[in-house]
Amino acid sequence: MTVKKRRVYGAVASMMLAASLLGACSDKESGSEYEPSANADKVNETGMPIVDEKIEVDGFAAKFFSSQDWDNLMLWQEFEKMSNIHMNWTTVQTDALAEKRNLLLAAGDYPEVFFASAFSKTDLIKYGQQGVFLALDDYIDKYAPNFQAILEKYPSVKQGIKMADGKIYGFPAIFDPGFDSLHLGMPWINQTWLDKLGLKSPETTDELYEVLKAFKEQDPNGNGIQDEQGWGTGYGIKYLMDSLKGSFGLNKQGTMNPNLDFKEGTEEFRFVPTTDEYKQMLQYVNKLYTEGLINKDVFTVEIHTFAAEATKGNFGMLSDIDPKEVFKLDDYVGAQVLEGPNGDRQYTAVSNGLGNLGMFVLTDKAENPEAMVRWIDHLYGDEGNKMFFMGFEGVTYEEDAEGKVKYLDTITNNPEGKTMDQAISEYLTWPGGYYPGIVTQKFFQGAESKENSVKNAAQVKPYALKQEDIIPGLNYTVEENDKVSAILTDINTYIDESIAGFITGKTSFDKWDDYKKTLEKMGLEEYMEIAQGAYDRTQE
DSSP, X not given: OOOOHHHHTHHHHTTOOOOOOOOOOOOSOTTOOOOOOTTGGGBOSSSSOSBSSOEEEEEEEEESOTTOOGGGOHHHHHHHHHHXXXXXXXXXXXXXXXXXXXXXXXXXXXXXXXXXXXXXXXXXXXXXXXXXBOOOHHHHHHHOHHHHHHHHHOHHHHHHHSOTTSOOOOBOEEEOXXXXXHHOOOOEXXXXXXXXXXXXXXXXXXXXXXXXXXXXXXXXXXXXXXXXXXXXXXXXXXXXXXXHHGGGTOOTTOSSSTTEEEOTTSSOEEEGGGSHXXXXXXXXXXXXXXXXXXXXXXXXXXXXXXXXXXXXXXXXXXXXXXXXXXXXXXXXXXXXXXXXXXXXXXXXXXXXXXXXXXXXXXXXXXXXXXXXXXXXXXXXXXXXXXXXXXXXXXXXXXXXXXXXXXXXXXXXXXTTOOOHHHHHTTTOOOTTSXXXXXXXXXXXXXXXXXXXXXXXXXXXXXXXXXXXXXXXXXXXXXHHHHHHHHHHHHHHHHHHHHHHHHHHTSSOGGGHXXXXXXXXXXXXXXXXXXXXXXXXXXXX
8 A cells, every 4th residue: 555656746636627617507606604504503513423313415426446335335334323424425436537527517416525526626616606616614614623723733735725715615635744754755776786886875966877877887786787777767757857856956845836936035936947957957867868877768658567677676776665665675775865066955846745625525505514524524633534544443453552553464465365455445445545634644554654764754854845835736716727727738748848858868958948938939928927926815
């Protein structure tokens, strides 16, 4: 089990801009004040059960395993016993989620609750302003103490979940910013090879080049064959570059808006891919790539193909989860945060921990919104978090005298040969990564919780961005979003093509000014104005 880094950065991908939908219009005025529902007085403000008399609620949800029957799943059966809330689930597999949920909204045939439905920011603001999705702010203040505590602890999370109109329309997935080894970690370097060649772990970008070159040319595996490779990743060149950006003074406000950070000493955005420092980083990566120190298929490789190659142990450095956990390789330790050519030495591949913002939504059909906010809030507290991710003592996990929990062998080494995800999915719904709630170190048992990842994070932390320096993902109005979506679709495609050209050498760096001028013609200035305005709104 692992929250793969691609999914954590995927915390950014989850903010993708969805196409506008027809229908589902409402005459309700947006931003209307909270009024208690007719059933509000039936809700217990604290403790369990949430309501004394059982209620039924219609919910729509995405699930990863088609074999799951949510009406007979232990998680929901036990939660019903606790809360006195029975969920009438309609479920769809994740690959059909977008189409099904959009059809429901377009037809006006939607449920009281959307759970694990991954609504985009575009949908949240659109249907929120139409009145189809309820504004949750007042409900959170009164009925969600666990979630409120998270917002108070992490102001950037609170800032990030507010839409352009200042309201909250969804409960998000959160990857606890305090879970260091989930967020911090340099690539893994082969310590056995370093020792064999009498080298120390590189601390500068120049030293990294020399070490990778030595790995490739000096036969550190001792087999007399030049089969060693330098730096490898199966997640693409951008993932590799993330660990270098802080060495070139880039992404100083984190990765939630990967193309934006502040001009020095200001809160005015610059466009990262047109900066001199970005060009300098590309020139460095070009040097590594053209000298064969990065896997040649980095632009096209599939993760399963790369995994098969990495398992051979022939890479000197790997950008991945701990190789011990994913490839059964014991030779790797976390690399150092590197000092770049201009003296920059910072780890900036950090988010504020926010995943998808629309993982739990209440619609205007909700008859018991207060009860359902209390219901979902339970998953953001320790007791509910433990139940959601670990399950039930004696059934899925065991707990020692110190309160530490771990899955039973029937889950981790299933006697029927099921994977851990398959085994735990007989009881729980989290596999596949679609859920509201918070991933914490206390109740998460993936590779990021293991000793090697914890050590890697501790080594990185002194150089890591502080949470207060990280800007959450920008939230646009519906009108702004239409413009930004149109502009960025072309710009991002062009940037990706240009990165590949510059790094592989197919495009000369003499063309850098032409590259910047092309971006300007694509509407870069208008995008920057909209982005700056969206940020400035959060500071008012």
